[in-house]
Amino acid sequence: MTYDDTVNYLYSLLPAYHRIGKAAYKGNLDNTHELDAYFGHPHTKFRTVHVAGTNGKGSVSHMMASVMQEAGYRTGLYTSPHLKDFRERIRINGEMITEEDVVSFVRLHDELIRSVQPSFFELTVAMAFDYFERMKVDVAIIEVGLGGRLDSTNIITPELSVITNIGHDHMEFLGNTLAAVAGEKAGIIKEGVPLVIGETQSETKVVFRERAETKHAPLTFADRVFSCGLGRLYANSAVRRFSLTDLRDGIIMTGTTPLGGLAQKKNLQTVAAAVDALSASFGLSREHFLRGVSDVIVNTGLMGRWQVLSRSPFIVCDTGHNKEGLEYVVRQIKATPKHALHMVIGFVNDKELASVLPLFPEDARYYFTKASVPRALDESVLMAEAGKYGLSGAAYPSVAVALEAARSAAGPKDMIFIGGSTFIVADTL
Numbered sequence: 001m002t003y004d005d006t007v008n009y010l011y012s013l014l015p016a017y018h019r020i021g022k023a024a025y026k027g028n029l030d031n032t033h034e035l036d037a038y039f040g041h042p043h044t045k046f047r048t049v050h051v052a053g054t055n056g057k058g059s060v061s062h063m064m065a066s067v068m069q070e071a072g073y074r075t076g077l078y079t080s081p082h083l084k085d086f087r088e089r090i091r092i093n094g095e096m097i098t099e100e101d102v103v104s105f106v107r108l109h110d111e112l113i114r115s116v117q118p119s120f121f122e123l124t125v126a127m128a129f130d131y132f133e134r135m136k137v138d139v140a141i142i143e144v145g146l147g148g149r150l151d152s153t154n155i156i157t158p159e160l161s162v163i164t165n166i167g168h169d170h171m172e173f174l175g176n177t178l179a180a181v182a183g184e185k186a187g188i189i190k191e192g193v194p195l196v197i198g199e200t201q202s203e204t205k206v207v208f209r210e211r212a213e214t215k216h217a218p219l220t221f222a223d224r225v226f227s228c229g230l231g232r233l234y235a236n237s238a239v240r241r242f243s244l245t246d247l248r249d250g251i252i253m254t255g256t257t258p259l260g261g262l263a264q265k266k267n268l269q270t271v272a273a274a275v276d277a278l279s280a281s282f283g284l285s286r287e288h289f290l291r292g293v294s295d296v297i298v299n300t301g302l303m304g305r306w307q308v309l310s311r312s313p314f315i316v317c318d319t320g321h322n323k324e325g326l327e328y329v330v331r332q333i334k335a336t337p338k339h340a341l342h343m344v345i346g347f348v349n350d351k352e353l354a355s356v357l358p359l360f361p362e363d364a365r366y367y368f369t370k371a372s373v374p375r376a377l378d379e380s381v382l383m384a385e386a387g388k389y390g391l392s393g394a395a396y397p398s399v400a401v402a403l404e405a406a407r408s409a410a411g412p413k414d415m416i417f418i419g420g421s422t423f424i425v426a427d428t429l
Helices: 003-013 017-024 030-038 057-070 099-108 110-116 120-134 178-188 205-214 264-282 286-294 296-300 323-335 353-359 379-387 399-409 422-428
Strands: 047-052 075-078 090-092 139-143 160-163 195-197 219-221 226-230 240-246 252-257 307-311 314-317 341-345 365-368 393-395 415-419
Touching: 003 099, 003 120, 030 110, 030 120, 047 057, 047 178, 057 075, 057 139, 057 160, 057 264, 057 286, 057 296, 075 120, 090 120, 099 110, 099 120, 160 178, 160 264, 178 205, 195 205, 195 264, 205 219, 219 264, 226 264, 240 264, 252 264, 252 286, 264 286, 286 296, 314 422, 323 353, 323 415, 341 399, 341 422, 353 379, 365 379, 365 399, 379 393, 399 415, 399 422, 415 422
Parallel strands: 047 139, 047 160, 075 139, 160 195, 195 219, 314 415, 341 365, 341 415, 365 393
Antiparallel strands: 075 090, 226 240, 240 252, 307 314
């Protein structure tokens, strides 16, 4: 089989949450443990950092990998979902796993795959851990997929656990309150392993403190240790200057980030605290941190975070897709200088629209659309729901058609935003 044949074969054979949603979710780690035993527990052969959270875990994972690369480590990076190519999920020093490696993995282990019948995510984790061992990485940054306690990545015992924050997402699996969601994500906390929490939240801090005490895990709240200030984001730019103050000694670091989103303020604080926690065991310095942050896109290939696609008109996409993430995105859209605003948006069909549609500006022209995944919400349904919140526009059958319509209507000093769902951004890119 070719590479494309192989990926299509996996999609046809294995349930994939990012494509079909709840039907792909499994409430145990049985398959993961079976796959792990088959491959000889590869995750025990390299050091790891585990990153969970509702928002920001992708950016934090990429920045952590970039910092490790700047420190000279051969660094694996496992993230999900992908935007353009399945291989984005598995990288070493920014280079994606080769097409040949994906094809050979499936060919060699096809009998196992058919026997175990894992989910797409379970198999992807096994592929990543096997690849990282075979390629002899020094350390791997492992991003949690969904939740924490029952996530397939949760078989590792990392050098550090990171939980960025807790928000309103996947609550049908993780619980109806922020405290319940925090309890599921706290499932990654391991005995004696240091823990960094990115954001102190009144509803969740007790959950983390109690779990950390039970597990004898040294606990740091990043926003109690570091305070970040973001500089102005200039028109048609995604680069910001930032200053980061160590609240313990008052030392201030200044640098630049190519991730221009407002949410990066909290992510930078989280990465700084994580680097600080790992400084002794990995020899990480503030210089490694600053270079890792400034070169994260070059080093790791990160995409979709306030990514500028055009200067005239100003076109930007962002993968923020839940209430907390979209609050930051919409605030930044409103603060961006522009003449008229065009919004190309779509959502998955299980999204709680009542929590996100009220966030969007009414003084914009909307291009309602759907991504090319089975979970995508029909564009006409979205247009009808959005109308209840004063959002007006037209429906388009695909992201490409919607974006072309927006481009045709936009003037040179207008702004086009593309988002609402990770998959809308994926189709754009």
